[in-house]
Amino acid sequence: MSSNQFIVASPPSDAISAIAFSPEPNSTRLAVASWDKNVYLYDLRDENGAVGEGKLLQKFEHRAPVLDVCFGANEDELYTAGLDWDVRRIDARTSSQTVLSSHRAGVKSVVYSREHRIVVSASWDSTLHVHRAGTDSTPAEIPLPSKPFSLSLSPTKLVVAMASRALHIYDLKSLAMITDQADVQPPAVNRVDIEPWQRRESSLKFMTRAVACMPDDAGYASSSIEGRVAVEWFDPSPESQARKYAFKCHRQTVDDVDVVYPVNALAFHPIYGTFASGGGDGVVALWDGIAKRRIRQYQKYPSSVAALSFSSNGKYLAIAVSPGFEDGKEDIGPGTVRIYVRELGESEARGKGTK
Template structure:
């Protein structure tokens, strides 16, 4: 089912006034090129940022919101993904150099733990099987998922997918890889060696972003043409509660402009979520009420990555050039920044049913 969620008025969420981002804090000494991924530590206020400038930076956020660099390490090409381990001691990353790297926060050392035959699009720490064996999983444009035990250069498992991995996420025992040609491969990490369910994206156009619900029973998927879909793994649940909706679109002079949904992030406590797009706007949504909670003012460039911290009190977002307009749209002075937005319940918590 496809919905058009209202932008304002009853049930449509509050529109931007222009004041909402005034207190947002700029991360100092930010990346020199577009940010591809943001990830908060599950244990403390540390933020990892992956960038096209070949670097992964780790920032410490003090209680007053100010930031300082804590660590930095490099790949041999643009970095597309960087994520924290559950215990907050390590960061895993992957990128255009086909490498999977593991950075140890204590020793400040980065080591290659895996390699693909094509660029690595996404990496995650997961726990596999009934014993919850901790491993790293990487999804690549070589059409495979590979699992690494972090001590051996050979993957412990390789799963062949129907197409190149464009986005990937995990929550609990759920792992979802969104591939080219609208393929979505769902894996139950109790049986990580096989695809549990193969489906087609309900959206018409190419997948750009995916994010699993904190509850681990479904995911939200975003496409290049300003649409988002709410998907449940259980088919009965999906037929009742699944839906698609339009977002990140703007009509000017009778021309309907559509923008890619570059990033989706779920609030860890409330289960509400954000979408962020090439239009330079991010919005907060309540999937259960099918309601837009809040739309924020437009930023000076496309939003390329977002993340909530472990309590949901900070929403990090990065804007920069996302290549949606090709090389012609790039310019030397295009702004690249990471900002921290302190969330409040009025913006992100589910509204009481009337």
Template sequence: MESTNVLEFPDVSKDYISDLKYIPEINTVIVTSWDGSLSMYKIIPSNGSYNITLDKQYNVGFSILSCCYSQDGIYIGGVQGELTFLNFQTETFQLIDDNKATSGIIRITPYYHDFIAGSWDSTLQVIDHIDHSIKSFKAIEDAKILSMDCTNEHLVVSTTGNKIKLYKLPLNSMNNGTLIDSVLKYQTRDIKLIPDGSGYVIGSIDGRVAVEYFDDPSRQFAFRCHRKKLSDVQFVYPVNSLLFKPSSDILFTGGADGCVSCWSLKGRRKLKQYNKIDEKSVVKMAGGDGILFVAASDDSFKTNAIITQDIELQPSSVYLIVLDTN
């Protein structure tokens, strides 16, 4: 296998990276962190490679969990339920009116021209893209939202208790969705809809990925990944991040072992195991045709029995991987 071209981002926040978004139409990657920073990097092709430069950086004044790009700005979700909008024209922050969240905004996703925000307190909110206010909201009872993904037709939400909530959109007060049990035994770290709309994939802390289909449950399957086998023991690493190659069934998985793997859902097989990217955990991925962005952070605090204020973590990193075209 030919060596992969890997480029490291400059001036990355040292704190835990909470979100990573690639906006191909403006050649920009957005990186957010628990230290409250939002960084925008320009990604410019150059002589078969790429130049990566820090374009703009903001500090919102609270720990960030999630972000989502809009043509006129960026929606930002905070650990304490903060929901704000960064206006590109004025470069000011605007609080979202009628925000109902009281704890972490774990994910913000585009939905037609609007956006859906999900939070740890089980709240789902639709944000109006025109006046940046909440136009509708729902609450999932007796569950904490862990991850979610959305297209114009479906919203899929993973929650505590090994549950999955499926909604056919639009999301309104009459839409209660469908609650099902996850096929995975252990807690979900990420969930993604399959690009053709046929189903979704979920990754869990026990190094497994499950593939579920809406209309044909007989097609569902699961596979193991991100494991290290020694002579007398096998180490199992959480699957922290899932990403589909645009408009395809090609799935990337990022694990706490610092590795990225590439899979074909149609062929039900691994296509490639990339060289270990970092000693830290792969926590977020983003990408497009021919390129993959990987954020690595020290998430060892998640397995510590006691978390203290003076815990020292390794500084975070972000990488660009130029994918093989064959």
């Protein structure tokens, strides 16, 4: 069975920074963060229940470009991060926005752990803020050694990819515990020095662009601006660490010259544990990280792939496409920002050894 693809209606008017499917089973809600200072909430189902270009449910305006968005405890709760320095909670039912905390610089990433009911944001002020969801308790502020570029959660771990090829891995249970110690009202913060579970140096030689955790809690993949992806495991034993590897991807030969593109986005399939990569070359590829092989590569999209997200049931892959500096296009014209959704065939994302 081959995949079908459609373009989502009413896309943002400026570059897309993040895209996320609702974690609810079989949900077709999709949240999108954009440089046009808005967060968009779509439903891919029409009034008859058919999945297609869908409809824009709501648009939430911010004071500055929005750099990240994630769903919270349900599909009516969103968390956002952006260049207004704020971490916000959005209630889609009431359209209300609440500032959870304010950093001292732009906020690059925000993630929500359903297992531990905490929200973690990472800012270019080189700090993490850890918020206890659903309470007014003061966020805990954790200093970082350098500027964070990407965050990702597994059921038990938080991976923070930073400048200078630094990676910190935190135990989520420990992060949840420190939020219980604060009693001051936000937007104040409670500074906490907590040791990461592990400190690592990236296997990639150049700046990390994205990191994504494996759904089985075993490890993570990271990507760089220099057309490479690394696959690593959490287990610190020499046997597990010997399994880590990196490979080249998102490269094209143009006039006998090897042109290298940044790998902007990574996303793991929630069922099969394979992963997708999206690059500045406008290409999306599916990989089997265990078998160390590419499963398939899709046709080239019109411009740079900015973000990727699988639906919670693994049936759909959302692909955000925006012109980037690697395209030589700084001005984004009408119709150049698009969200494609692929309906995957039954075995399309299945790895070599997956049943």
